[in-house]
Amino acid sequence: MGISTLTAARILEGQLRGEDGEENALSFEEFPHSALIKTYNTNQQTSDSAGTMTAMMTGVKTRAGVINVDEEALRADCAGSQGRELNTFLELMESRGRSTGIVSTARITHATPAATYARSPERDWEYSADGDCTDIAAQLVELEVGDGLDVILGGGRRNFITADDGGKREDGRDLTAEWLQRYDGEQQAVYLQSGAELAALDPASTDKLLGLFTSSHMSYDADRVAKGADEPSIAEMTTAAIDLLQKNDDGYFLMVESGRIDHGHHAGNAYSALHDAIAFSDAVRAATEKVDLKETLILVTADHSHVLTIAGYPTRGNPILGKMITNDASGAPQAEAGAAADGLPYTTLSYANGLGYADRGDETDADLRYNLAADTGRVDLSAVDTAAPGFHQEALVPLGSESHAGEDISLHATGAGSRLVQGTLEQSAVFHLMVGATGLSVTAE
Numbered sequence: 001m002g003i004s005t006l007t008a009a010r011i012l013e014g015q016l017r018g019e020d021g022e023e024n025a026l027s028f029e030e031f032p033h034s035a036l037i038k039t040y041n042t043n044q045q046t047s048d049s050a051g052t053m054t055a056m057m058t059g060v061k062t063r064a065g066v067i068n069v070d071e072e073a074l075r076a077d078c079a080g081s082q083g084r085e086l087n088t089f090l091e092l093m094e095s096r097g098r099s100t101g102i103v104s105t106a107r108i109t110h111a112t113p114a115a116t117y118a119r120s121p122e123r124d125w126e127y128s129a130d131g132d133c134t135d136i137a138a139q140l141v142e143l144e145v146g147d148g149l150d151v152i153l154g155g156g157r158r159n160f161i162t163a164d165d166g167g168k169r170e171d172g173r174d175l176t177a178e179w180l181q182r183y184d185g186e187q188q189a190v191y192l193q194s195g196a197e198l199a200a201l202d203p204a205s206t207d208k209l210l211g212l213f214t215s216s217h218m219s220y221d222a223d224r225v226a227k228g229a230d231e232p233s234i235a236e237m238t239t240a241a242i243d244l245l246q247k248n249d250d251g252y253f254l255m256v257e258s259g260r261i262d263h264g265h266h267a268g269n270a271y272s273a274l275h276d277a278i279a280f281s282d283a284v285r286a287a288t289e290k291v292d293l294k295e296t297l298i299l300v301t302a303d304h305s306h307v308l309t310i311a312g313y314p315t316r317g318n319p320i321l322g323k324m325i326t327n328d329a330s331g332a333p334q335a336e337a338g339a340a341a342d343g344l345p346y347t348t349l350s351y352a353n354g355l356g357y358a359d360r361g362d363e364t365d366a367d368l369r370y371n372l373a374a375d376t377g378r379v380d381l382s383a384v385d386t387a388a389p390g391f392h393q394e395a396l397v398p399l400g401s402e403s404h405a406g407e408d409i410s411l412h413a414t415g416a417g418s419r420l421v422q423g424t425l426e427q428s429a430v431f432h433l434m435v436g437a438t439g440l441s442v443t444a445e
Contacts, residue, residue, distance in 0.1 A: 001261050001277060002305025002409050008270065008349060009277035011320040016278075020317035026277070027285035028300040031414040033421040037430070038408055039304045042071040046406035049262070049303040050123040052427055053115035056301075058086040059431035067111065067136070068119040078131030081121035087442075089434050090116040090253055094146030096440055099245045099252035101149060103237045105218040105276070106259025107156025109136040112303060116255050117143055127159040127168040135159075141175045141182070148182070150208055151244055151254070153237040157193070157212035166215065176210065183208050195232040203243040211237070220260050220272040221279040222389055223364035234258055235283040242290045251295075251438070256283060265306040266401045268354040268392040269366035271321060273308070293415035297437040299430065300412040305405040307352035312338070314348050321387040324348050337382075344378055347386050351395040354402030360390025374398050 006026060014024030041051035041064040048064040055061045058068060065075040068088060073081040090100050104113040109126040118139040120129065129135040134142070137159040143149060160175040161167030169175070176191055183189035187207035192198050198211055213231045218224070224231050232240070238256050245252035258280035264273030284300055291298070312324040315333040323337035323345045337345035356376035358369050369392050376398040385391065395402065411430065413421035417437030435442055 001258075001280075001302035002308070002405060002407065004308045004310055005261065005265070005273060005277055005306065006410065008308065008310060008320050009274045009281070012274045013278045013281070015317075015319060021320060022316060026281040027288065028281065028298075028412040028414075031298070031300070031412040031418070033413040033418045035411045035413075035421045036408040036424040037301060037411050037427050038424065039427055040406065046404050047304045048123075048404065049111040050115060052303040053112045054086065055427040056430040057088040057090065057115050059428045059435075060086050061426070061428050062086075065123050066121050067115050067123055069121055073121050076122040076130070078121060078129065078133040081119075081133070085119045088116055089431055090149075090255070091145040092435070092440060092442060093251075093253040093438070094143075094148075097146070097248075097250050099150045099248040099250075100146070101151030101241045101245050101252065101254045102154070102257075103151070103234065103241050103254065104154035104257040104259050105221075105234055106154065106257065106263070107159065107217055108152055108154035108212065109140065109156050109159045110217075110259060112257045112259060113154065113255065114140075117149065126156070128170065137169075137175055138173070141179045147187075148208075150248075150252075151241040152209065153198075153211040153213075153232075153241060155212065155214040155216060155218040158215045160212060176212070179210055194230045195236070196230055198232045198236065198240055201240060203240065203247070206244055209240075209244055217260060217263065220264060220276060220364060220366055222272055222275040223366075226362075226364045226389070233282075234279050235286045238283040239286050239290060242287060246291070253434075254287075256280075256287070258283070262303075262306070264366050265308060265351075266354075267366040267369045268351050268356065268358075268395055268402050269369065269390075270308060270349045270393055271387075271389050271391065272364070272366040273306075274321075288414070291415070295416055297415045297417045297434070298413065299418075299421070299433065301430065302409040305407050305409050307354075307403060307405045309350055309352060310348055311350065312346065312348055318348065319387055320348060321391070322347065323381060323386055340378075342378055345381050346378075347381065347393055350393045351402050352405075353397035353399045354395040355392070355400065356395040356398065358390070358392040359384050359388075360392070361385075361388055363390035366392070370401075374400075 011021035014021035073084040158167040189208040192211035357379045
Protein backbone atom coordinates (compact mmCIF):
# COMPACT_ATOMS: atom_id res chain seq x y z
CA MET A 1 0.00 0.00 0.00
CA GLY A 2 2.49 2.54 -1.22
CA ILE A 3 1.77 6.17 -2.06
CA SER A 4 0.66 5.40 -5.61
CA THR A 5 -1.83 2.85 -4.26
CA LEU A 6 -3.25 5.40 -1.83
CA THR A 7 -3.59 8.04 -4.55
CA ALA A 8 -5.26 5.69 -7.02
CA ALA A 9 -7.55 4.17 -4.36
CA ARG A 10 -8.73 7.57 -3.11
CA ILE A 11 -9.50 8.64 -6.69
CA LEU A 12 -11.35 5.38 -7.40
CA GLU A 13 -13.38 5.64 -4.19
CA GLY A 14 -14.47 9.15 -5.11
CA GLN A 15 -15.30 8.14 -8.67
CA LEU A 16 -17.41 5.22 -7.42
CA ARG A 17 -19.52 7.91 -5.70
CA GLY A 18 -19.82 9.88 -8.93
CA GLU A 19 -17.17 12.49 -8.09
CA ASP A 20 -14.03 13.46 -9.98
CA GLY A 21 -12.08 11.57 -7.32
CA GLU A 22 -8.94 13.62 -6.91
CA GLU A 23 -10.45 15.64 -4.06
CA ASN A 24 -11.40 12.54 -2.08
CA ALA A 25 -9.52 11.21 0.96
CA LEU A 26 -9.38 7.70 2.38
CA SER A 27 -10.47 7.51 6.01
CA PHE A 28 -6.97 7.40 7.48
CA GLU A 29 -5.62 10.09 5.18
CA GLU A 30 -7.61 12.50 7.33
CA PHE A 31 -5.72 11.51 10.46
CA PRO A 32 -3.90 14.50 12.00
CA HIS A 33 -0.38 13.03 12.02
CA SER A 34 1.73 11.26 9.41
CA ALA A 35 5.30 10.29 8.56
CA LEU A 36 7.34 8.59 5.89
CA ILE A 37 8.75 5.15 6.67
CA LYS A 38 11.95 3.64 5.24
CA THR A 39 11.28 -0.01 4.41
CA TYR A 40 14.64 -1.58 3.48
CA ASN A 41 15.71 -4.91 4.98
CA THR A 42 19.23 -5.37 6.31
CA ASN A 43 20.13 -7.32 3.16
CA GLN A 44 17.83 -5.78 0.51
CA GLN A 45 17.04 -2.31 -0.81
CA THR A 46 13.53 -3.47 -1.65
CA SER A 47 11.93 -5.39 1.18
CA ASP A 48 9.64 -8.31 1.79
CA SER A 49 6.86 -8.47 4.38
CA ALA A 50 8.56 -10.86 6.80
CA GLY A 51 11.50 -8.58 7.49
CA THR A 52 9.44 -5.38 7.48
CA MET A 53 6.76 -6.62 9.86
CA THR A 54 9.50 -7.98 12.11
CA ALA A 55 10.90 -4.44 12.29
CA MET A 56 7.52 -3.04 13.30
CA MET A 57 6.78 -5.78 15.83
CA THR A 58 10.22 -5.96 17.50
CA GLY A 59 11.99 -2.67 16.87
CA VAL A 60 14.79 -4.55 15.11
CA LYS A 61 15.43 -4.55 11.36
CA THR A 62 16.38 -7.91 9.89
CA ARG A 63 16.73 -9.90 6.66
CA ALA A 64 14.08 -10.51 4.06
CA GLY A 65 12.21 -13.79 4.45
CA VAL A 66 12.78 -14.31 8.17
CA ILE A 67 10.28 -13.72 10.97
CA ASN A 68 11.36 -12.35 14.36
CA VAL A 69 14.95 -13.55 14.26
CA ASP A 70 17.84 -11.12 13.95
CA GLU A 71 19.94 -10.44 10.86
CA GLU A 72 22.66 -12.94 11.85
CA ALA A 73 20.24 -15.79 11.20
CA LEU A 74 20.28 -17.00 7.60
CA ARG A 75 17.04 -17.73 5.81
CA ALA A 76 15.79 -21.32 6.17
CA ASP A 77 18.62 -22.18 8.57
CA CYS A 78 16.82 -23.60 11.59
CA ALA A 79 19.91 -24.39 13.67
CA GLY A 80 21.45 -21.00 12.92
CA SER A 81 18.35 -19.17 14.14
CA GLN A 82 18.49 -20.69 17.61
CA GLY A 83 19.33 -18.05 20.22
CA ARG A 84 18.62 -15.21 17.77
CA GLU A 85 14.90 -14.93 18.44
CA LEU A 86 13.28 -11.52 18.98
CA ASN A 87 10.36 -10.65 21.25
CA THR A 88 7.26 -9.01 19.77
CA PHE A 89 4.96 -6.19 20.81
CA LEU A 90 2.04 -8.63 20.90
CA GLU A 91 3.91 -10.76 23.42
CA LEU A 92 4.68 -7.67 25.48
CA MET A 93 0.98 -6.88 25.66
CA GLU A 94 0.06 -10.48 26.50
CA SER A 95 2.64 -10.60 29.27
CA ARG A 96 1.10 -7.49 30.88
CA GLY A 97 -2.44 -8.84 30.91
CA ARG A 98 -3.69 -7.05 27.81
CA SER A 99 -5.86 -8.79 25.24
CA THR A 100 -4.50 -9.37 21.73
CA GLY A 101 -5.91 -10.07 18.30
CA ILE A 102 -4.97 -10.41 14.65
CA VAL A 103 -7.14 -9.97 11.58
CA SER A 104 -6.01 -10.60 7.99
CA THR A 105 -7.54 -11.24 4.60
CA ALA A 106 -4.46 -13.36 3.88
CA ARG A 107 -3.65 -16.67 5.52
CA ILE A 108 -3.30 -16.00 9.22
CA THR A 109 0.10 -17.74 9.03
CA HIS A 110 1.29 -15.47 6.21
CA ALA A 111 4.29 -13.22 6.83
CA THR A 112 2.59 -10.11 8.21
CA PRO A 113 0.21 -11.70 10.73
CA ALA A 114 2.80 -14.37 11.59
CA ALA A 115 5.29 -11.70 12.62
CA THR A 116 3.04 -10.70 15.51
CA TYR A 117 3.40 -14.07 17.26
CA ALA A 118 5.89 -16.46 15.61
CA ARG A 119 9.63 -16.88 15.17
CA SER A 120 10.95 -18.59 12.07
CA PRO A 121 14.01 -18.32 9.82
CA GLU A 122 11.71 -19.12 6.89
CA ARG A 123 8.40 -17.33 6.26
CA ASP A 124 7.17 -20.26 4.15
CA TRP A 125 7.23 -22.74 7.06
CA GLU A 126 3.54 -22.17 7.63
CA TYR A 127 2.49 -25.79 8.24
CA SER A 128 5.80 -27.67 8.46
CA ALA A 129 9.37 -26.77 9.36
CA ASP A 130 12.88 -28.16 9.13
CA GLY A 131 15.08 -29.31 11.99
CA ASP A 132 14.00 -28.46 15.51
CA CYS A 133 11.95 -25.45 14.39
CA THR A 134 8.19 -25.40 14.94
CA ASP A 135 5.93 -24.44 12.05
CA ILE A 136 4.11 -21.11 12.21
CA ALA A 137 0.57 -22.50 12.60
CA ALA A 138 1.65 -24.66 15.54
CA GLN A 139 3.36 -21.66 17.15
CA LEU A 140 0.08 -19.73 16.98
CA VAL A 141 -1.85 -22.44 18.81
CA GLU A 142 0.95 -23.09 21.30
CA LEU A 143 1.77 -19.45 22.14
CA GLU A 144 2.78 -19.55 25.79
CA VAL A 145 2.96 -15.84 26.60
CA GLY A 146 -0.07 -14.81 28.62
CA ASP A 147 -2.96 -17.08 27.69
CA GLY A 148 -2.50 -16.83 23.94
CA LEU A 149 -4.23 -14.61 21.42
CA ASP A 150 -7.84 -13.73 22.12
CA VAL A 151 -8.98 -13.09 18.53
CA ILE A 152 -7.69 -14.73 15.35
CA LEU A 153 -9.65 -14.00 12.16
CA GLY A 154 -8.56 -14.63 8.58
CA GLY A 155 -7.76 -17.28 6.01
CA GLY A 156 -5.44 -20.27 5.93
CA ARG A 157 -7.45 -23.15 7.41
CA ARG A 158 -5.40 -25.65 5.41
CA ASN A 159 -2.33 -25.02 7.56
CA PHE A 160 -4.19 -26.08 10.71
CA ILE A 161 -5.80 -29.34 9.57
CA THR A 162 -4.55 -32.67 8.25
CA ALA A 163 -4.17 -33.70 4.65
CA ASP A 164 -6.94 -36.28 5.20
CA ASP A 165 -9.31 -33.41 5.99
CA GLY A 166 -8.25 -31.33 2.99
CA GLY A 167 -5.42 -29.51 4.73
CA LYS A 168 -1.65 -29.40 4.40
CA ARG A 169 -0.53 -30.96 7.67
CA GLU A 170 1.09 -34.39 7.47
CA ASP A 171 1.85 -34.70 11.19
CA GLY A 172 -1.66 -35.88 12.07
CA ARG A 173 -2.43 -32.77 14.14
CA ASP A 174 -5.72 -30.91 13.95
CA LEU A 175 -4.66 -27.57 15.38
CA THR A 176 -8.21 -26.21 15.45
CA ALA A 177 -9.19 -29.04 17.82
CA GLU A 178 -6.05 -28.45 19.88
CA TRP A 179 -6.87 -24.75 20.14
CA LEU A 180 -10.39 -25.49 21.41
CA GLN A 181 -9.08 -28.09 23.85
CA ARG A 182 -6.58 -25.61 25.26
CA TYR A 183 -9.38 -23.43 26.62
CA ASP A 184 -11.90 -26.19 27.39
CA GLY A 185 -13.56 -25.64 30.76
CA GLU A 186 -11.69 -22.41 31.52
CA GLN A 187 -12.78 -19.91 28.87
CA GLN A 188 -15.52 -19.86 26.28
CA ALA A 189 -13.71 -20.54 23.01
CA VAL A 190 -15.45 -20.38 19.64
CA TYR A 191 -14.17 -21.67 16.28
CA LEU A 192 -15.82 -20.26 13.13
CA GLN A 193 -15.56 -21.08 9.43
CA SER A 194 -18.04 -18.71 7.75
CA GLY A 195 -19.17 -15.14 7.59
CA ALA A 196 -22.66 -16.13 8.71
CA GLU A 197 -21.23 -17.66 11.87
CA LEU A 198 -19.27 -14.49 12.64
CA ALA A 199 -22.36 -12.34 12.10
CA ALA A 200 -24.25 -14.49 14.62
CA LEU A 201 -21.48 -14.40 17.25
CA ASP A 202 -22.24 -13.01 20.71
CA PRO A 203 -19.04 -11.24 21.84
CA ALA A 204 -20.36 -10.89 25.38
CA SER A 205 -20.33 -14.66 25.87
CA THR A 206 -17.08 -15.29 23.96
CA ASP A 207 -13.63 -15.22 25.54
CA LYS A 208 -11.51 -16.66 22.72
CA LEU A 209 -12.30 -16.50 19.01
CA LEU A 210 -10.70 -18.37 16.10
CA GLY A 211 -12.15 -17.81 12.64
CA LEU A 212 -10.54 -19.47 9.61
CA PHE A 213 -12.86 -18.63 6.75
CA THR A 214 -11.03 -20.08 3.74
CA SER A 215 -8.53 -22.81 2.98
CA SER A 216 -5.89 -20.38 1.73
CA HIS A 217 -6.15 -16.58 1.40
CA MET A 218 -9.57 -15.00 1.68
CA SER A 219 -11.23 -13.72 -1.49
CA TYR A 220 -10.41 -10.37 -3.00
CA ASP A 221 -13.08 -7.99 -1.75
CA ALA A 222 -14.49 -7.46 -5.25
CA ASP A 223 -14.55 -11.24 -5.79
CA ARG A 224 -16.21 -11.82 -2.40
CA VAL A 225 -19.00 -9.40 -3.26
CA ALA A 226 -19.47 -10.47 -6.89
CA LYS A 227 -19.65 -14.18 -6.12
CA GLY A 228 -21.50 -13.94 -2.82
CA ALA A 229 -18.84 -15.78 -0.84
CA ASP A 230 -19.77 -16.59 2.75
CA GLU A 231 -16.79 -14.67 4.07
CA PRO A 232 -16.84 -11.59 6.30
CA SER A 233 -15.49 -8.29 5.03
CA ILE A 234 -12.38 -6.88 6.65
CA ALA A 235 -14.55 -4.22 8.31
CA GLU A 236 -16.81 -6.90 9.77
CA MET A 237 -13.84 -8.83 11.13
CA THR A 238 -12.37 -5.65 12.59
CA THR A 239 -15.54 -4.63 14.42
CA ALA A 240 -16.08 -8.15 15.75
CA ALA A 241 -12.50 -8.22 17.04
CA ILE A 242 -12.85 -4.87 18.79
CA ASP A 243 -16.17 -5.90 20.34
CA LEU A 244 -14.44 -8.85 21.99
CA LEU A 245 -11.09 -7.25 22.84
CA GLN A 246 -12.45 -4.09 24.41
CA LYS A 247 -14.03 -6.14 27.21
CA ASN A 248 -10.57 -6.08 28.82
CA ASP A 249 -10.43 -2.90 30.90
CA ASP A 250 -6.62 -3.07 30.92
CA GLY A 251 -6.52 -2.58 27.14
CA TYR A 252 -5.64 -4.54 24.04
CA PHE A 253 -3.56 -4.72 20.86
CA LEU A 254 -5.17 -5.49 17.50
CA MET A 255 -3.33 -5.90 14.19
CA VAL A 256 -5.49 -5.66 11.07
CA GLU A 257 -4.03 -6.46 7.65
CA SER A 258 -5.63 -6.14 4.23
CA GLY A 259 -3.19 -8.62 2.76
CA ARG A 260 -4.90 -8.95 -0.58
CA ILE A 261 -3.93 -5.43 -1.61
CA ASP A 262 -0.44 -6.86 -2.01
CA HIS A 263 -1.71 -9.91 -3.90
CA GLY A 264 -3.74 -7.85 -6.36
CA HIS A 265 -0.60 -5.92 -7.25
CA HIS A 266 1.46 -9.08 -7.60
CA ALA A 267 -1.11 -10.32 -10.13
CA GLY A 268 -0.83 -7.01 -11.99
CA ASN A 269 -4.50 -6.20 -11.38
CA ALA A 270 -5.02 -2.69 -10.06
CA TYR A 271 -8.79 -3.21 -9.90
CA SER A 272 -8.48 -5.81 -7.12
CA ALA A 273 -5.70 -4.03 -5.27
CA LEU A 274 -7.57 -0.71 -5.19
CA HIS A 275 -10.91 -2.20 -4.18
CA ASP A 276 -9.19 -3.99 -1.31
CA ALA A 277 -7.53 -0.72 -0.31
CA ILE A 278 -10.97 0.92 -0.19
CA ALA A 279 -12.29 -1.98 1.91
CA PHE A 280 -9.35 -1.48 4.25
CA SER A 281 -10.19 2.22 4.53
CA ASP A 282 -13.72 1.19 5.51
CA ALA A 283 -12.28 -1.06 8.22
CA VAL A 284 -10.15 1.78 9.61
CA ARG A 285 -13.20 4.05 9.67
CA ALA A 286 -15.19 1.38 11.51
CA ALA A 287 -12.41 1.00 14.07
CA THR A 288 -12.13 4.74 14.59
CA GLU A 289 -15.86 4.97 15.28
CA LYS A 290 -15.74 2.19 17.90
CA VAL A 291 -12.86 3.36 20.10
CA ASP A 292 -12.14 6.24 22.43
CA LEU A 293 -9.24 8.07 20.79
CA LYS A 294 -8.31 9.65 24.11
CA GLU A 295 -7.06 6.24 25.20
CA THR A 296 -6.44 4.48 21.89
CA LEU A 297 -3.68 4.86 19.30
CA ILE A 298 -4.50 3.90 15.71
CA LEU A 299 -1.59 3.52 13.30
CA VAL A 300 -2.09 2.81 9.58
CA THR A 301 0.87 1.87 7.43
CA ALA A 302 2.22 -0.73 5.01
CA ASP A 303 4.99 -3.31 4.86
CA HIS A 304 6.27 -1.90 1.57
CA SER A 305 5.23 -0.34 -1.72
CA HIS A 306 4.57 -1.82 -5.20
CA VAL A 307 5.65 -0.79 -8.71
CA LEU A 308 2.26 0.68 -9.65
CA THR A 309 2.67 3.96 -11.52
CA ILE A 310 0.25 6.82 -12.26
CA ALA A 311 1.44 8.50 -15.43
CA GLY A 312 0.59 10.51 -18.54
CA TYR A 313 -1.40 13.72 -18.34
CA PRO A 314 -5.02 12.60 -17.87
CA THR A 315 -7.72 15.24 -17.57
CA ARG A 316 -9.28 15.96 -14.19
CA GLY A 317 -11.76 13.24 -13.27
CA ASN A 318 -10.54 10.81 -15.92
CA PRO A 319 -11.44 7.26 -14.77
CA ILE A 320 -8.41 6.10 -12.83
CA LEU A 321 -8.77 2.59 -14.28
CA GLY A 322 -9.47 3.93 -17.77
CA LYS A 323 -7.43 4.93 -20.77
CA MET A 324 -5.56 8.19 -20.66
CA ILE A 325 -7.65 11.11 -21.99
CA THR A 326 -5.94 14.48 -21.82
CA ASN A 327 -7.17 18.05 -22.44
CA ASP A 328 -7.39 19.81 -25.78
CA ALA A 329 -6.09 23.34 -26.41
CA SER A 330 -9.14 24.86 -24.68
CA GLY A 331 -8.64 22.76 -21.56
CA ALA A 332 -11.62 20.51 -22.25
CA PRO A 333 -11.23 16.71 -22.27
CA GLN A 334 -10.39 15.22 -25.64
CA ALA A 335 -13.05 13.16 -27.35
CA GLU A 336 -10.87 10.05 -27.59
CA ALA A 337 -8.13 8.37 -25.64
CA GLY A 338 -4.74 9.89 -26.25
CA ALA A 339 -2.06 7.87 -28.00
CA ALA A 340 1.53 7.28 -27.04
CA ALA A 341 4.43 7.78 -29.47
CA ASP A 342 3.74 4.31 -30.89
CA GLY A 343 0.20 5.36 -31.87
CA LEU A 344 -1.53 3.16 -29.28
CA PRO A 345 -3.76 4.29 -26.41
CA TYR A 346 -2.52 3.67 -22.89
CA THR A 347 -3.85 3.55 -19.35
CA THR A 348 -3.09 5.96 -16.53
CA LEU A 349 -2.09 3.00 -14.34
CA SER A 350 0.61 0.55 -15.29
CA TYR A 351 3.24 -1.64 -13.65
CA ALA A 352 6.99 -1.45 -14.04
CA ASN A 353 7.23 -5.25 -14.05
CA GLY A 354 5.16 -8.41 -13.80
CA LEU A 355 3.15 -10.72 -16.06
CA GLY A 356 1.68 -7.82 -18.01
CA TYR A 357 -1.49 -7.48 -20.02
CA ALA A 358 -4.51 -9.76 -19.76
CA ASP A 359 -8.16 -9.13 -20.51
CA ARG A 360 -10.38 -11.44 -18.44
CA GLY A 361 -13.48 -9.30 -18.71
CA ASP A 362 -15.71 -9.46 -15.65
CA GLU A 363 -13.60 -12.02 -13.78
CA THR A 364 -12.97 -10.77 -10.23
CA ASP A 365 -10.41 -13.37 -9.11
CA ALA A 366 -7.12 -11.72 -10.02
CA ASP A 367 -5.10 -14.84 -9.20
CA LEU A 368 -6.41 -16.59 -12.32
CA ARG A 369 -3.92 -14.42 -14.22
CA TYR A 370 -1.21 -16.87 -13.21
CA ASN A 371 -2.84 -19.50 -15.46
CA LEU A 372 -1.98 -17.41 -18.54
CA ALA A 373 1.34 -16.74 -20.26
CA ALA A 374 3.13 -13.46 -19.66
CA ASP A 375 2.32 -10.67 -22.13
CA THR A 376 4.57 -7.73 -21.39
CA GLY A 377 5.21 -4.66 -23.47
CA ARG A 378 2.68 -2.65 -25.47
CA VAL A 379 -0.75 -3.92 -26.52
CA ASP A 380 -3.46 -2.29 -28.63
CA LEU A 381 -6.09 -1.42 -26.02
CA SER A 382 -8.45 0.35 -28.41
CA ALA A 383 -11.25 -2.23 -28.03
CA VAL A 384 -10.45 -3.26 -24.44
CA ASP A 385 -12.46 -2.21 -21.39
CA THR A 386 -9.57 -1.35 -19.10
CA ALA A 387 -11.91 -0.55 -16.19
CA ALA A 388 -13.27 -4.12 -16.11
CA PRO A 389 -12.39 -6.24 -13.05
CA GLY A 390 -10.43 -8.72 -15.15
CA PHE A 391 -8.16 -6.21 -16.88
CA HIS A 392 -4.51 -6.56 -15.94
CA GLN A 393 -2.35 -3.55 -16.70
CA GLU A 394 0.59 -3.56 -19.08
CA ALA A 395 4.05 -4.13 -17.60
CA LEU A 396 7.51 -3.25 -18.83
CA VAL A 397 9.88 -5.87 -17.39
CA PRO A 398 8.74 -9.52 -17.58
CA LEU A 399 8.55 -11.28 -14.21
CA GLY A 400 6.51 -14.22 -12.98
CA SER A 401 4.87 -11.87 -10.48
CA GLU A 402 4.90 -8.10 -10.08
CA SER A 403 7.45 -7.06 -7.47
CA HIS A 404 7.55 -4.85 -4.41
CA ALA A 405 8.98 -1.34 -4.72
CA GLY A 406 11.66 0.23 -2.54
CA GLU A 407 10.47 3.78 -1.96
CA ASP A 408 9.20 5.02 1.40
CA ILE A 409 5.64 4.30 2.48
CA SER A 410 3.40 6.40 4.72
CA LEU A 411 2.38 6.09 8.36
CA HIS A 412 -0.89 7.72 9.46
CA ALA A 413 -1.80 8.18 13.11
CA THR A 414 -4.59 9.38 15.34
CA GLY A 415 -5.37 9.12 19.03
CA ALA A 416 -3.22 8.79 22.12
CA GLY A 417 0.48 9.22 21.33
CA SER A 418 -0.07 10.03 17.67
CA ARG A 419 1.70 13.41 17.80
CA LEU A 420 5.06 11.60 17.77
CA VAL A 421 4.37 10.39 14.22
CA GLN A 422 6.24 12.91 12.07
CA GLY A 423 9.22 13.23 9.77
CA THR A 424 10.98 10.32 8.07
CA LEU A 425 11.40 7.28 10.32
CA GLU A 426 13.02 3.89 10.24
CA GLN A 427 10.38 1.17 10.08
CA SER A 428 11.59 -0.19 13.40
CA ALA A 429 10.46 3.07 15.05
CA VAL A 430 6.84 1.89 14.77
CA PHE A 431 7.53 -0.57 17.60
CA HIS A 432 8.82 2.19 19.84
CA LEU A 433 5.84 4.42 19.02
CA MET A 434 3.53 1.66 20.20
CA VAL A 435 5.53 0.94 23.34
CA GLY A 436 5.61 4.65 24.17
CA ALA A 437 1.84 4.93 23.75
CA THR A 438 1.21 2.07 26.19
CA GLY A 439 3.60 3.37 28.83
CA LEU A 440 4.89 -0.17 29.30
CA SER A 441 8.49 -1.17 29.85
CA VAL A 442 10.07 -3.62 27.41
CA THR A 443 12.10 -5.22 30.22
CA ALA A 444 10.86 -8.34 31.93
CA GLU A 445 8.69 -7.98 35.00
